Amino acid sequence: MITPAAHPARPAVLPIDQVDGIARPVVAAGAQYRHGAVQPWHSHRRAQLLYGLSGLMQVITADGAWVVPPQHAVWIPSGREHQSRMLQAVTTCSAFIEPEHAPRVASSCQVLAVRPLLRELLIEATRMDPHYVLHSREENLIRLLLDEIGRAEEIPAHVPLPPEPRLGELCHRFLAAPSIRSGPAQWALQLHISERTFSRRFLAQTGMGFQQWRLRACVMYAISRLALGQPVTTIAYDLGYERPAAFSTMFRKMTGHMPSAHPAAQAAPARAD
Numbered sequence: 001m002i003t004p005a006a007h008p009a010r011p012a013v014l015p016i017d018q019v020d021g022i023a024r025p026v027v028a029a030g031a032q033y034r035h036g037a038v039q040p041w042h043s044h045r046r047a048q049l050l051y052g053l054s055g056l057m058q059v060i061t062a063d064g065a066w067v068v069p070p071q072h073a074v075w076i077p078s079g080r081e082h083q084s085r086m087l088q089a090v091t092t093c094s095a096f097i098e099p100e101h102a103p104r105v106a107s108s109c110q111v112l113a114v115r116p117l118l119r120e121l122l123i124e125a126t127r128m129d130p131h132y133v134l135h136s137r138e139e140n141l142i143r144l145l146l147d148e149i150g151r152a153e154e155i156p157a158h159v160p161l162p163p164e165p166r167l168g169e170l171c172h173r174f175l176a177a178p179s180i181r182s183g184p185a186q187w188a189l190q191l192h193i194s195e196r197t198f199s200r201r202f203l204a205q206t207g208m209g210f211q212q213w214r215l216r217a218c219v220m221y222a223i224s225r226l227a228l229g230q231p232v233t234t235i236a237y238d239l240g241y242e243r244p245a246a247f248s249t250m251f252r253k254m255t256g257h258m259p260s261a262h263p264a265a266q267a268a269p270a271r272a273d
Contacts, residue, residue, distance in 0.1 A: 020045060024132065025101040026142045028125035031092045039084040046096040048076040049149055051114055051122050055090030056227040059109055064160045065175060066111050067220040069227060069264035075110040087224050093122040095145060103150030111157035118148040159217050162205035166191060178218045181240040184210045219254045227264035
């Protein structure tokens with residue numbers, strides 16, 4: 001039995017361990033997590049669309065990390081082992097989809113922009129009886145939900161991680177405290193290899209040049225800080241920029257938004273003056 005929602009915009013809750021036993025192509029469930037909560041490494045037999053109705057999440061797999069701003073979702077393919085971290089208190093809607101009905105073919109996670117129709121379909125799906133009657137309005141709604149998931153636009157929120165342990169450790173440390181001042185020569189020195197060898201190895205293992213990867217990591221970090229309501233100037237200086245305007249220009253080129261206009265910043269709690 002689904003627990004009634006306490007708020008008109010809040011999804012009803014279905015225990016995750018009940019999902020696989022329901023003989024329907026799609027089962028929707030809501031959940032709420034406190035700030036700092038971590039879901040340990042796990043995988044699902046079904047594919048999952050994990051939508052953040054509010055709050056900020058980070059999803060990590062063996063091959064990368066994704067920051068999921070409010071009003072965005074992450075597509076997690078069937079069987080993909082992952083860990084979720086809640087960078088704020090988070091309310092989620094999830095659609096768990098049988099692999100043969102998956103509307104996306106990506107083999108790795110994707111962060112997706114959620115338009116109003118998809119958002120309302122996800123919320124409504126969590127309020128339906130999970131044993132919805134076939135050939136009914138509810139089944140039609142699920143079909144439309146799958147269509148909208150397939151059409152959703154991917155946004156560049158992926159920071160790939162290399163499989164080599166020593167290089168991977170440096171990447172994880174950088175993600176925790178990124179800086180544009182960190183250069184390939186410093187990384188090569190720590191790995192006891194030449195800068196040329198480092199650059200070649202980094203590209204081969206991540207699919208991105210180091211500078212492109214560094215900018216992507218800085219943007220993802222900035223988004224997480226914006227979602228917490230922190231000032232653009234503070235974020236810029238913490239990332240190593242001498243002029244906040246330079247940071248804002250880079251951020252706009254990478255995301256299509258000025259920092260203060262990004263969805264993460266718009267959904268952030270108001271700061272006390």
